[in-house]
Amino acid sequence: MKKQVDPMREQRDLMRLNKAANRPKSAYYLLFAMIVLTVIYIVDEITSNMNSAMQPYALFDLFSITSRNVNSPEYKAAINVVAPWSVASNLFLIVSPFYKALSDRYGRRLFLMINTIGMGLGMLIVMTSQSTVQYILGMLFMMFFTPNDMQVLYIMETAPKEKRATYSFVAKGIALISVSLIGVLSRLFLRQDVPGSWRMVYLIPVIVALAVGALSFPFMRETPVFVEQRRAYLSLTPEERQQKADADKKSGTAEEGGVFRAVKFIFVNRQLRWILIAGFLFFATTFYTSYYATVLEGAMATELVAVALIIYPLVNGLVTILSGFFSDKLGRKKVCLVLGGLALVGLLLFVLACRLAWGPVAAGIFYGCSIGGLWSMSDTLILTMPAESSPSGMRASVMGTISVMIGSGMFIGQALFIVLQNFVSMDLLFLCICVPFMALSLLVLMAKVKETKDVDLDNITADTYR
Numbered sequence: 001m002k003k004q005v006d007p008m009r010e011q012r013d014l015m016r017l018n019k020a021a022n023r024p025k026s027a028y029y030l031l032f033a034m035i036v037l038t039v040i041y042i043v044d045e046i047t048s049n050m051n052s053a054m055q056p057y058a059l060f061d062l063f064s065i066t067s068r069n070v071n072s073p074e075y076k077a078a079i080n081v082v083a084p085w086s087v088a089s090n091l092f093l094i095v096s097p098f099y100k101a102l103s104d105r106y107g108r109r110l111f112l113m114i115n116t117i118g119m120g121l122g123m124l125i126v127m128t129s130q131s132t133v134q135y136i137l138g139m140l141f142m143m144f145f146t147p148n149d150m151q152v153l154y155i156m157e158t159a160p161k162e163k164r165a166t167y168s169f170v171a172k173g174i175a176l177i178s179v180s181l182i183g184v185l186s187r188l189f190l191r192q193d194v195p196g197s198w199r200m201v202y203l204i205p206v207i208v209a210l211a212v213g214a215l216s217f218p219f220m221r222e223t224p225v226f227v228e229q230r231r232a233y234l235s236l237t238p239e240e241r242q243q244k245a246d247a248d249k250k251s252g253t254a255e256e257g258g259v260f261r262a263v264k265f266i267f268v269n270r271q272l273r274w275i276l277i278a279g280f281l282f283f284a285t286t287f288y289t290s291y292y293a294t295v296l297e298g299a300m301a302t303e304l305v306a307v308a309l310i311i312y313p314l315v316n317g318l319v320t321i322l323s324g325f326f327s328d329k330l331g332r333k334k335v336c337l338v339l340g341g342l343a344l345v346g347l348l349l350f351v352l353a354c355r356l357a358w359g360p361v362a363a364g365i366f367y368g369c370s371i372g373g374l375w376s377m378s379d380t381l382i383l384t385m386p387a388e389s390s391p392s393g394m395r396a397s398v399m400g401t402i403s404v405m406i407g408s409g410m411f412i413g414q415a416l417f418i419v420l421q422n423f424v425s426m427d428l429l430f431l432c433i434c435v436p437f438m439a440l441s442l443l444v445l446m447a448k449v450k451e452t453k454d455v456d457l458d459n460i461t462a463d464t465y466r
Contacts, residue, residue, distance in 0.1 A: 040151040041175035043209045047119040048146045056297040057198035070298040087414040089143040113217040118145035120209030127202035157223035177317035183309030192302045262401035271389045274448035279381040281441035283409030285434040299354035311364025319372025331453040339377040346370030351427045388452035
């Protein structure tokens, strides 16, 4: 059944957008907007890392593990309860494209607010949890909102065209480095003799997330790109809209049928098919980013863990910034080899630093190197190479679809980890699972995928990489 259009409502929307487009811009608005968006980016990164960092202390408290031993049977049983829900949260990847698509109709500003407040509410639910059910509910709440990256879309559509990448790059680097605030807050509030002290680590991030989320709506303007696109659409007659819909559907860029066309194209196109396989194998290794704090807690005192939590985001941010420059210099395949090697070597040295008591600084440096390589390679496999391997008419659909398909590789690593952590120590399990999957992913990438660095995006066809 075709959805009915309300002409009066559309007319009101068009008047509002015309008013927004003609509103004079302050010389300082862009600076103000970038500050707000960077703070929201910081909230996003802290929310993404908070549960992993606080996991052992939350489980000690909620499951009444008085030994505070991460190698105890009680702690392994707690992991068996919580970890499957973390795996189940990957199903949000299916819903995420539809949620983000709503911002194409209702605007970026509304969903920037909803997404930021949603992250704050998720942390608040976890912080106040008195039961395992409430803790898992809060954890799922956080995991739904963090992958949407509405602030990234906002930056791309607000920054000047010639500086979009630079602005996004700087905001991401600041946000990654700011994750060290979790370590600072842990040093301030976390007490080994107070089981519930982990809750206070959430307090300031919760307040900032709720406050900046609520204030973003009245103080931020709608993005210029959305305003122009939506105005253009609302100005079309019904006949013109139908003609546009038919043309979009024919080219594969329409929302209706776009995903299914993209799936078919990914599997029949040799280049994208091998990128999918390499990325799927690679994502089986990402599970260890959820359990690093447990390994740290088993190797050193709580106050020393906080030091490692301060160090690793600084190194992660530095690796991320450098990887962007090297990607354009070396090419996508070579930089993936470097980043993948860094991820594996960093993980090995992180495990050795914990086992051989090299201290929190060494552990933080090596873990930061590892995840810096891991997530930078992830961006290359999920975003850069698919975009540089797809025709313009299919690019958006392919990027959205292949990210979900590649991301489903998490299920393999998570499932293996949940089962085997009952029999093998967690740090050794990191290496046993990650080394073969990462090595196989890099072999596929090097042998089967073609370089995309210098491709002309405007002239890619289905036969470009044959």
